Amino acid sequence: MDKSQTVRRVFDSVAERYDVMNDLMSLGLHRAWKSFAVSVARPRPGERVLDVAAGSGDLAAALCRKTQPGGEVWITDINRRMLERGRDRLLDEGLAMPAVQCNGERLPFPGGYFDCVTVGFGLRNMTHKGAALAEMARVLKPGGRLVVLEFSKVWKPLGRAYDWYSFKVLPWLGDKVAGDASAYRYLAESIRLHPDQAALAAMLRDAGFSQVEVFNLAAGVVAIHRGVRI
Amino acid sequence: MSKWLLGVAIVAFGSLLAVPDVEARRIGGGGNVGAQRNVTAPPKQTPAKPAQQAQGQQQGQQAAPASTGSRWGAILGGLALGGLLGYFLGSAGGNLLGLLMIAGLVFAAVMAFRAFARRRQETHQPVQFAGMRETVSVPVNELPAMASASVPAGFDAAGFLRGAKMSFLRLQAANDAGRLDEIRELTTEDLYQELKKDAGNGHQPTQFNGLEAELLEVATEGAQHWASVRFSGTISEAAGAAPADFTEVWNLVKPADGSSGWLLAGIQQMH
Numbered sequence: 001m002d003k004s005q006t007v008r009r010v011f012d013s014v015a016e017r018y019d020v021m022n023d024l025m026s027l028g029l030h031r032a033w034k035s036f037a038v039s040v041a042r043p044r045p046g047e048r049v050l051d052v053a054a055g056s057g058d059l060a061a062a063l064c065r066k067t068q069p070g071g072e073v074w075i076t077d078i079n080r081r082m083l084e085r086g087r088d089r090l091l092d093e094g095l096a097m098p099a100v101q102c103n104g105e106r107l108p109f110p111g112g113y114f115d116c117v118t119v120g121f122g123l124r125n126m127t128h129k130g131a132a133l134a135e136m137a138r139v140l141k142p143g144g145r146l147v148v149l150e151f152s153k154v155w156k157p158l159g160r161a162y163d164w165y166s167f168k169v170l171p172w173l174g175d176k177v178a179g180d181a182s183a184y185r186y187l188a189e190s191i192r193l194h195p196d197q198a199a200l201a202a203m204l205r206d207a208g209f210s211q212v213e214v215f216n217l218a219a220g221v222v223a224i225h226r227g228v229r230i
Numbered sequence: 231m232s233k234w235l236l237g238v239a240i241v242a243f244g245s246l247l248a249v250p251d252v253e254a255r256r257i258g259g260g261g262n263v264g265a266q267r268n269v270t271a272p273p274k275q276t277p278a279k280p281a282q283q284a285q286g287q288q289q290g291q292q293a294a295p296a297s298t299g300s301r302w303g304a305i306l307g308g309l310a311l312g313g314l315l316g317y318f319l320g321s322a323g324g325n326l327l328g329l330l331m332i333a334g335l336v337f338a339a340v341m342a343f344r345a346f347a348r349r350r351q352e353t354h355q356p357v358q359f360a361g362m363r364e365t366v367s368v369p370v371n372e373l374p375a376m377a378s379a380s381v382p383a384g385f386d387a388a389g390f391l392r393g394a395k396m397s398f399l400r401l402q403a404a405n406d407a408g409r410l411d412e413i414r415e416l417t418t419e420d421l422y423q424e425l426k427k428d429a430g431n432g433h434q435p436t437q438f439n440g441l442e443a444e445l446l447e448v449a450t451e452g453a454q455h456w457a458s459v460r461f462s463g464t465i466s467e468a469a470g471a472a473p474a475d476f477t478e479v480w481n482l483v484k485p486a487d488g489s490s491g492w493l494l495a496g497i498q499q500m501h
């Protein structure tokens with residue numbers, strides 16, 4: 001099975017329990033990480049923002065409130081079930097925004113359309129990360145910001161505890177709560193294969209971003225990369 | 231001369247500082263407008279009938295996960311932080327970290343099982359349909375097959391309400407920004423004539439924090455289908471204004487021959 005099929009199967013399987021699993025796996029910290037990512041993105045009223053791999057719409061909700069009045073937030077996800085869930089959750093919060101099912105590596109938007117692009121816990125699941133980053137650069141205006149929130153390399157002394165947690169505890173939790181241990185084993189493996197802080201920063205520069213900054217959260221369990229499109 | 235200059239200066243600066251007199255109001259201005267219908271909505275908090283109590287319980291349970299979520303989030307966050315601190319400070323750091331992690335996981339597991347149990351209980355809760363003239367308890371499992379006086383059998387209420395919420399938010403945004411074409415697209419001609427007088431110009435958008443929609447009634451009268459939807463939630467109608475609760479009923483109409491989609495025909499307040 002190739003990667004995109006695996007990713008589709010994983011998210012079809014976990015869509016219903018996605019939110020509760022996020023809380024369990026991160027011990028609730030994912031909320032703080034997302035809110036920090038939004039403050040790093042610095043959305044302003046009237047701006048156009050694209051949230052790629054929007055999932056359940058947590059980032060998009062905060063971005064939408066901060067870009068009013070006059071702003072525009074689009075959500076995309078490659079997985080239909082996740083996108084529908086995100087859209088419905090946002091509607092329940094009183095937020096209506098355009099939702100587009102598409103591949104992050106081929107965004108159906110004109111060049112230079114957005115002031116800011118965010119991707120929260122989504123880049124890791126894309127097969128061609130370089131191509132995806134180049135697409136995000138393309139749809140950004142010159143001077144636009146890209147914010148990537150993603151799992152990263154944990155601080156070395158914590159490495160063993162983190163491995164034990166991700167390869168033993170996560171699949172167990174996944175089995176008990178979401179009823180799918182293999183989906184969460186995929187999660188742990190994909191985190192391990194994801195480029196570390198320095199490698200991802202280099203990928204951003206290669207894709208045409210400057211002033212690349214990295215913010216480590218929870219000792220590097222998660223990192224935020226921010227770049228400005230030249 | 232200097233007084234004259236001062237006068238000019240005051241007028242000039244005064245006009246710069248003047249705030250445009252824009253009062254953002256939600257569409258319809260929070261009053262009754264357009265077609266009004268005689269829909270009976272159940273009183274919100276009267277614990278008289280057992281069926282309504284069941285509804286109250288169910289609402290309480292729906293609200294519960296959010297609040298417990300944030301409370302538990304803080305506790306678990308604290309635990310995680312404690313774990314990290316313990317690791318840094320303790321000489322036998324590894325053991326302490328392990329211990330704290332296990333404690334955290336026990337908490338997490340308890341929380342998960344409680345959420346499970348709650349959800350399982352919810353599916354067995356009878357639900358009372360709003361807008362029914364007589365209260366009837368129907369198990370949630372039998373929802374799609376239900377036939378009632380207010381909502382015809384086979385009517386896709388969930389899909390309809392999703393579309394209604396989308397229209398509701400689109401119309402508020404169009405009203406804020408003064409996009410009359412969009413308002414016209416989603417409303418009947420009569421209502422449009424009334425609404426266009428009060429459309430805003432985009433300076434202060436109405437913002438919603440939470441939006442619920444409830445289908446009160448679907449009826450066919452002559453050549454028209456009518457649907458009444460009760461919207462409720464929290465709204466702030468001006469920049470920096472304190473959010474306030476609101477409830478209003480939107481009456482939607484659609485020609486029975488299907489020549490157009492659902493259009494907003496009237497807004498009415500529940501008093």
